Amino acid sequence: MIISQKKSAEEILKFLENHKKVIITGCSECATVCQAGGEKELQEMKEFLEAEGKEVLGQIVLDAACNFLNTRKSLKQLKEELNETDAIISLACGDGTQTIAKAAKPQVYPGTDTMFIGEIERVGQYEEACKACGECELGWTAAICPITRCAKGLINGPCGGARDKKCEVGNGNDCAWIMIYEKLKDLGQLENMMEIREPKDFQKSNNPRRINLREQKKQVAKA
Incomplete structure (x- = not known):
C-alpha cells in the first residue's frame, strides 16, 4: 500500500493562486484507503476550494490513478471541463499524480504528500514496511x-x-x-x-526503473 497524507491548505492555495477553475481527482485504491483521496476527501476539497473563491468544474475518483490507460479513458468523462479548467488538483499518490499529468493537458498539482510503502495496522494507522530496494x-x-x-x-x-x-x-x-x-x-x-552478506547493490534501485514483461518474455523465448 502506498501511504499518502493531505498537503496543508496553505500549500494547495499557493499552487492555485493564479488559477480560478479547477478539477479535483482522486484514486479508488491506496489514496482512498488511507483517507487522502477518496470520494469523501474530494468533496471536502471541493467545499474548501469553493469557499476560497475557486470554481470546481468537476471531480473524479480514478480507478486506479496510476493506471495510464484507465486514467486516460476515465478523464474523457470530463472532456469539456478539461478544456475549460486552469488546473487539476490530484489527491492520488505521487505516481498517480504524474500519470494524470501524462494523460491530461492542464497543469496538475499534488494535493497529497506520498510518505512510504507500508502496511495498514488499523484504520488511520500506518507503518512503513518496504523501500522497494530492487x-x-x-x-x-x-x-x-x-x-x-x-x-x-x-x-x-x-x-x-x-x-x-x-x-x-x-x-x-x-x-x-x-x-x-x-x-x-x-x-x-x-x-x-552467521553468513557475511555482500554490500547492497543499489544499482538495482537506480531511478527511474522500468519493467517490460513483453520484452522479458521475448528474451526468454530467444534463449
Missing part, C-alpha cells in the same frame, strides 16, 4: 526488512548501539536486528545471521 532480503531475515526497519539500513547487523531493544537513532523504534535475531531463533534459523 533486491528483496526477506528470505533470510525471517521476513523482517533490514533496509526499512533498521534506521541505518544495515545488511550485516546489529550495530551494537541498541539499548533495551530500542534503536539508538531514536523515535522509539525497536531494533530491527534484535527483532530479526529473535524471529530467526524461534524458527531455528539462526545460522542465517
Whole structure:
C-alpha cells in the first residue's frame, strides 16, 4: 500500500493562486484507503476550494490513478471541463499524480504528500514496511526488512548501539536486528545471521526503473 497524507491548505492555495477553475481527482485504491483521496476527501476539497473563491468544474475518483490507460479513458468523462479548467488538483499518490499529468493537458498539482510503502495496522494507522530496494532480503531475515526497519539500513547487523531493544537513532523504534535475531531463533534459523552478506547493490534501485514483461518474455523465448 502506498501511504499518502493531505498537503496543508496553505500549500494547495499557493499552487492555485493564479488559477480560478479547477478539477479535483482522486484514486479508488491506496489514496482512498488511507483517507487522502477518496470520494469523501474530494468533496471536502471541493467545499474548501469553493469557499476560497475557486470554481470546481468537476471531480473524479480514478480507478486506479496510476493506471495510464484507465486514467486516460476515465478523464474523457470530463472532456469539456478539461478544456475549460486552469488546473487539476490530484489527491492520488505521487505516481498517480504524474500519470494524470501524462494523460491530461492542464497543469496538475499534488494535493497529497506520498510518505512510504507500508502496511495498514488499523484504520488511520500506518507503518512503513518496504523501500522497494530492487533486491528483496526477506528470505533470510525471517521476513523482517533490514533496509526499512533498521534506521541505518544495515545488511550485516546489529550495530551494537541498541539499548533495551530500542534503536539508538531514536523515535522509539525497536531494533530491527534484535527483532530479526529473535524471529530467526524461534524458527531455528539462526545460522542465517552467521553468513557475511555482500554490500547492497543499489544499482538495482537506480531511478527511474522500468519493467517490460513483453520484452522479458521475448528474451526468454530467444534463449
